[in-house]
Amino acid sequence: MRNAGSPPRLALRLLERFSGWQDDYGAAGDFEEFYRALAQEQGVRRARRACWKQVLAAFPGYVKNVILWSDAMLKNYLKIAVRNLRKHKGYSFINIAGLAVGMACALFILLWVQDELSFDRFHANAETLYRLEQESDTGQGKFRHSSMPYALGPILKAEIPEIQEATRIAEQPSLLVHCGEKTFFEENVAAVDPQIFRMFTFPLVQGDPATALSRPGSLVVTEDMAKKYFGRADPLGQTMTFNEVYAFTVTGVLKNIPPNSTLSFDMLVPFDFVRTLGQYSDSLTSNDIHTYARLQARSDPAEVGAKITRLIRDRIIAESRTNPEIVKNLAGKPEVARRFEAFQKSRIFILMPFVDINLFGGRMAIRNVYLYSALALFVLLIAGINFMNLATARSAGRAKEIGLRKVVGARRKSLVGQFYGESILTAFLAGAAALILVILLFPAFRALSGKSMTLHALASGKFLFGTLAVILFTGIVAGSYPALLLSSFQPIKVLQGHLGGGAKSAFFRKTLVVFQFGLSILFLIGMGAVSRQVDYMRNKKLGYDKEQMIYLPMRDKTASSYAVFKERLLQNPRILGVTATRHPPTAIKANDTYADWEGKNPDLRFRISFASVDFDFPETMKIEMIAGRSFSRNFPSDVRRAFMVNEGVPKLMGLTAAAAVGKRFVFRGYEGTIVGVMKDFHYQSVRNALEPLAVVVDPEDFRYAVVRLSAGQIPASLDDVEKTWRRVFPRYPIEYRFFDEDFDQMYRKDERMGTILKVFSVMAVVIACLGLFGLASYTAERRTKEIGIRKVLGASSRRIILLLSKEFAVCVLAANAAAWPVAYLLMRNWLRSYAYNPGIAWWMFIAAGTGALAIALLTVSFQAFRAAAANPARSMRHE
């Protein structure tokens, strides 16, 4: 006979449970024997079946037993729990309120995290979609980006079998759209391959996704756009004109794209449009558009990425011999050719899972997910500690009950169960309160998080499941210490009136209070640090005067009439200055590493920022010159053949500012001399370090007009600008931005973090104080008699208040000692991400510490006053 093995383990376990084999009565062995005997006679299958039958047979008895017993006990436990909650209304309130607030925080964060995780999940094929990215080595470290050659998409589809579908998305810079009487600039237009509708779940409300983008000149607009341009009229078949020349006919209406989508557009046109605009290039060396791919199920993205890398490398090597432009550029320049080859060989293609883009892509939402989850967990922990502390502090009151239960025969296990049950019941009550809080505070949360969520998010299965998890987690974590401590009481001692381990548990309670306040202080310091940083950035001297400054994008053909616009504006005395730039003047982000000057070490490369500007740039911006002169029309060579630099450039050159003037300088295809050195000014967010900057005058390269308005006459001068614009560019709508708006936006992220930290700090402090209040009232009550005796013996009220406050003050001081080093390290790390920061301020630590101490003492002193003011004659009769 073959080996029968052993009976099913699970069956044995279940049977053990059901039959309540407490001690060893040989049951397990008997069961085994029973099984083997059967197996030998009738075969393993039957034996196994017989085992399971035995399990089933034992089940009804088990259920009867459990229900009979536990039902009675459960009712009793519940009754005691409810009675306890009712009897100590104050404590119950502190517990439930604290937990509710903590849980509400956790639930909000849960909503937020859920929203972040839901990004892009609505696509039916989300799991098989990838965005193509490439990593290359520019000689200054690795650089990863998602711009792809125009020609890549179709090549991938044709050459790589694992790629089922590929679509190219070319986001267009703003387009001037005419439609009947209506004219707008549209920023969110993309030229795409028609496969987009097969890969992504972007449903059309009207039109056929298979043909909507197949013909040139077809156009798909979102519902919002349809409403904007056509109102209630049927959008299908309507025509729109882009940039005054390209006519499109609406062939489809796209359902509005949900906010939790990384891809977002208002209008889609066929990919051909990039050819029409003359942007298309067959070369694989170009990197201009985005490409998305859908892989076959179960293919390995890393492998496919490697395949693409090899394919493109081969093609580029072939191209560099045939593409006339590249051949021309490289001919006779071995150094350039070598660099070109090294760069192309360093290009690696990577498939970024589409659903990971939000969390791990440029936005790095995962960082905030971690940060805010940690904050919420801490607040919840602070609330849980209140529960623990109050439960163990009041254990004296429960001790008799526990002793009696034990005497009557309760096992420790059932007592542990009882206390867990109580804490979970409390957690459920708090959870219900938390849900109400969440609903009430939802609008505030939406404003704070900047997310367009609706209350429907609360009804999702995931959220409800998460809520349940939060409740159970809180109940179990908060309940575990009381459950283990209280159930360990020895009935003899307890019933005699002795409570063992009093000092030990009091020490533990204090440690928890220290932890609570430590976290609160940490939050307070964090909040202070963030708002100080924001203030610092806001008030930092920029090196120019940003007040009353606006800039206007010069789109399309308006750029060519800039000179007229400027001249007309300057005729108005209310306009103090006009200049122009290639980049938004608050965010000049172009830079290059190939600059050359007299006496440069050819082996070294430096990154230098670059901008082309108009004459009057320093004058309009009010940038100080420290050497040389500003650009001037009196020197014809100042156009394209002269540079102004900031202080960083002479430093790179190893010269003083004055010595740098007049030196030859070659940069970005411009060759000329340095005519002036400007004082450093912040041409980017203050978050970034100021880098060397060189500017040149190139009238063909202006995209923004920059205008200084008169202080005190802003509305009037703004009106003048508008009138002038309308006279010069009657066909174009005017757009302008104040510099101030840009700066506000730059700091919005930091400010949001500051506000969120503020909310959490307040929560943490309030909850911790609630707990302290409960603990203080308990201490005061327990020491009623002692205080009475002290008063009778002549202690003043002040001494008594001091006596009661002292132990808590010590806790808060210890919390400071624990929190400060942690806060210091965190702050130092965080400040490193800002090029300019006000450093670490010690007063902030002191302020947070004394603030927490003051609030704690205030909380405690209320109870202390009451205790101290009590009539000793009455106190003595206490207990």
Place this chain on the structure above:
Amino acid sequence: MKLLTRMEEIILISIWRLGENAYGITIREEVGKAMGEELPLGAIYPYLSRLHQGGYVKTITSRSTPERGGRHKILYRLTADGRQALAEVQEVSQRTWDGISALAFKKFT
């Protein structure tokens, strides 16, 4: 005097009958024979446990055998108390049934 329950009585008698070889499996078989139907396998252990705690039986741990998967066998023997209790039960039931013939009920079934 404390009387055994019916189930306890049947199990005790079975153990006495089995003598040297009373353990879970055999006891269950014996009880099954007496009652005319098999008990679930797990059902006898709570009774054994109660009888053991009451001092009616003692357990002997015998060495493990391969057919028991390396687990040892617990053998049960009556104690003096157990024998005494059985004797009392027997006495009581004999007194109770005295003078009633088995045939008296047969008619009605």
